[in-house]
Amino acid sequence: MTDLSKSLANLSKRLTPHFRPEVLQGKATCFQFTCNESAPFFLQVTKDDFSFHTGRHEHPTLTLYIDSFATCIGLLTGEISGMDAFMAGTYRADGHIVESQLLLYLFAPAAPTAVHEVKD
Numbered sequence: 001m002t003d004l005s006k007s008l009a010n011l012s013k014r015l016t017p018h019f020r021p022e023v024l025q026g027k028a029t030c031f032q033f034t035c036n037e038s039a040p041f042f043l044q045v046t047k048d049d050f051s052f053h054t055g056r057h058e059h060p061t062l063t064l065y066i067d068s069f070a071t072c073i074g075l076l077t078g079e080i081s082g083m084d085a086f087m088a089g090t091y092r093a094d095g096h097i098v099e100s101q102l103l104l105y106l107f108a109p110a111a112p113t114a115v116h117e118v119k120d
Contacts (some may be wrong), residue, residue, distance in 0.1 A: 004039050007069060008052035015076060015107045021047055023105045031103055032060035037068050045106065062095025064103075078108035 026047040034040050042057040043050060066072050067090040074080030075091065082104045085091035093100035 002039075002054065004041060004054055007038075008041060008054065011073060011076070012050075012052055015050075018077075018107045018109050019050060020106055020108070021045065021050075023102050024099070029099055030057045030060040031099075032057050032063040033066060033072060034063060035066050035069055035072060043103075050106075060095065062093050062097070062100055064100060065092045065094070066090065075104060076107050078104070 024045060024047075028047070029045045031043040031045070032040065033042060039054060040056050041052055041054050042060060043052055044057075064072075066075070066085075071080060071085060071090050075082060075085060082091065082101065
């Protein structure tokens with residue numbers, strides 16, 4: 001198993017509990033990633049599941065150009081804002097641009113719930 005394969009397997013384990021397929025409304029999608037510091041890989045998403053694969057997909061839905069694998073992880077986990085990464089020049093997309101925005105919510109943890117107690 002290559003280093004990239006191991007990294008993708010670890011990332012998959014980390015993202016699995018947060019997978020929200022309803023974000024893509026049941027549409028099968030392929031996100032191709034091209035990173036400056038690693039070999040290309042892609043994320044295949046169906047209505048029930050997702051999987052990472054090394055290499056290039058023949059017909060990706062969109063291609064994401066990212067400066068580093070760390071940026072990729074940050075975008076997928078919600079630790080890095082897509083807008084901030086785009087404005088910094090570390091992230092751009094070609095293809096179905098709307099789906100690049102949906103990707104940013106595909107694994108984002110649910111917003112925390114705040115509970116307030118009102119006292120008289």
